[in-house]
Amino acid sequence: MPIVTIDDIKIEVPEGTSILQAARMIGGDIVPPTMCYYSSLKTSGGYCRTCIVKVEQGSAKDPRPIPKPVASCRTTVMDGMVVRNITSPENLEARAGVVEFLLLNHPLDCPVCDQAGECHLQDLSYENGKSETRYEFPRREFDPIDIGDKIKLHMNRCILCYRCVKVADQITDGRCHGVINRGEAAEISTYIEQAIDNDFSGNVIDVCPVGALTDKTFRFKSRVWYTKPLDAHRDCKKCSGKVRLWYQGEEVLRVTARKDEWGEVEKNEAGNADWICNECRFDKKEAKDWTIDGPTKVDRHSVISANHYEGLKMIKADTLRMMGAKPHGIKVELGEGALDPNNK
Ligand code: SF4
Ligand code: FES
Numbered sequence: 001m002p003i004v005t006i007d008d009i010k011i012e013v014p015e016g017t018s019i020l021q022a023a024r025m026i027g028g029d030i031v032p033p034t035m036c037y038y039s040s041l042k043t044s045g046g047y048c049r050t051c052i053v054k055v056e057q058g059s060a061k062d063p064r065p066i067p068k069p070v071a072s073c074r075t076t077v078m079d080g081m082v083v084r085n086i087t088s089p090e091n092l093e094a095r096a097g098v099v100e101f102l103l104l105n106h107p108l109d110c111p112v113c114d115q116a117g118e119c120h121l122q123d124l125s126y127e128n129g130k131s132e133t134r135y136e137f138p139r140r141e142f143d144p145i146d147i148g149d150k151i152k153l154h155m156n157r158c159i160l161c162y163r164c165v166k167v168a169d170q171i172t173d174g175r176c177h178g179v180i181n182r183g184e185a186a187e188i189s190t191y192i193e194q195a196i197d198n199d200f201s202g203n204v205i206d207v208c209p210v211g212a213l214t215d216k217t218f219r220f221k222s223r224v225w226y227t228k229p230l231d232a233h234r235d236c237k238k239c240s241g242k243v244r245l246w247y248q249g250e251e252v253l254r255v256t257a258r259k260d261e262w263g264e265v266e267k268n269e270a271g272n273a274d275w276i277c278n279e280c281r282f283d284k285k286e287a288k289d290w291t292i293d294g295p296t297k298v299d300r301h302s303v304i305s306a307n308h309y310e311g312l313k314m315i316k317a318d319t320l321r322m323m324g325a326k327p328h329g330i331k332v333e334l335g336e337g338a339l340d341p342n343n344k
Contacts, residue, residue: 001013001014001015002015002017002077002078002079002080002081003079003080004019004022004077004078004079004080004081004082004083005081005082005083006019006022006023006026006030006053006083006084006085007030007083007084007085007086007087008087009026009030011025011026013025013077016076017076017077018072018073018074018075018076018077019032019053019055019070019072019073019075019076019077019081019083020032020034020037020045020051020072020073021039022077023072023083023085024262029086030085030086031085032050032051032052032053032072032073032085033050033051033095033120033123033124033127033128034048034050034051034073034262035048035050035102035120035121035124035159035161035209036048036050036073036161036162036163036209037051037073038163038166038207038264039262039264039267040264040265040267040272040273041163041166041167041170041207042166042170043166044162044163044166045071045073045074046071046073046074047160047161047162048098048102048159048161049069049071049098050095050098050099050102050124050128051071051072051073052069052070052071052072052091052094052095052098053069053070053072053075053083053084053085053088053091054066054069054083054084054085054088054090054091055070055075055081055082055083056082056083056084056088057080057081057082058078058081059078059079059080059081060078060079060080061078061079061080063080069091069094072085092128095128096128096129096130099124099125099128099129099130100129100130100133100134100135102121102124102125102159103121103125103129103133104133104135104139105139105140105156106121106139106156106157106159106210107139107156107157109156109157110122113154113157113211114211114214114215114218114219114220114224115157115208115210115211115214116211116223116224117223117224117225118224119209119210119211120209120210120263121159121209121210139156140156140184141156142154142155142156142187145190146216147177147190147201147204147213148197148201149216150202150215150216150217150278150282151201151202151204151205151213151214151215151216152213152214152215152216152219153188153212153213154211154212154213154214155187155188155212156212157210157211157212158187158188158210158212159209159210159212160179160186160188161208161209162179163204163207163208163209164177164188164204164207164208164213165177165178165179165188166207167200167203167204167207168201168204171200171203171275172198172199172200172201172203173198176190177189177190177204188212199238199239199277199278199279200239200275200276200277200278201278202215202276202277202278202281202282203257203265203275203276205256205281206256206257206259206265206275207264207265209263215254215281215282217254217282217285218246218253218254221248221253221254222248222253224246226248227246227247227248227253227254228246228247228248228295229244229245229246229247229295229296229298230244230245230247230292230293230294230295230296231243231244231245231258231292231293231294231295231296232244232245232290232291232292232293233290233291233293234280234284234289234290234291236276236277236279236280238277238279238280239274239275239276239277239280240268240274240275240276241276241280242257242258242266242274242276243255243256243257243258243276243280243281243290244256244257244258244259244296245287245290245292250287252285252286252287252290253285255276255280255281255282255284255285256276256281257273257274257275257276258274258296
């Protein structure tokens, strides 16, 4: 099995593992951010470039570096490969450039956007972006569109990550959702605003990393940080029935799929994502419809977990590194200088 070193941490991984997957096996701060890759959607990744890393040594057989940053979600590890993410200032600078590009056309409407508080682009720009833009041209603008009676598309906010297109293609039947036009004119379309009329179309909301696709049954009801998430389930004939209920007081304001620490829909034991059907998502908003499993543990950094989990997560990651422990049962070795904060 190939051994790869990422930010001075060695890990042995199965053949065919991508750099991103290897980094996720290690966990902690060295994991590159992702905006388009989604592990349960085939052919996702390779669109946004936020996951770029520097490959300092291609492999043990051919130690030459790769001259340009590579998308870690689309690059397979080679035995002896040496990769740098947060320990490479050039890589961080390159990623800041990617963030600047992603934000070129993105409106600054976070105060009125339903995704605020759980927006991956907010997190990305806060952690990897710069405080100013150099863009002087008008941003492109679209009118919001109804995609059926439950989903709203705000194309102004879309970063063209293609995740919703993959959902429409791979999870729903009868595809009518895609990207039309190219370059500056590219936009998500349902071919003349046709409703996506099938049981799993609501999952496009869960995969959208920004506030471009939102749930019309929840829009403007509450900021997400005023809600309390609980995991719950019901017997459903169409889907797993495993959901997250977002409560305000006694009222269920929103139902979503359960997400993991990477912001992706959780997988079942067979390794398939537990997508939820539209009936569970949009029509079961009564507490009596559900059996509560317990409070949600928010792993991902967000305003919901602010001051509660983040510190814990970092301590955990650092401890694992210091111990050379084996997260997810995989061998991790600490490289020389891995814990030295001056190590660039
Ligand atoms: S609407 Fe959302 S999920 Fe679809 S391409 Fe745009 S950003 Fe991605
Ligand atoms: S996450 Fe790798 S290119 Fe988008």
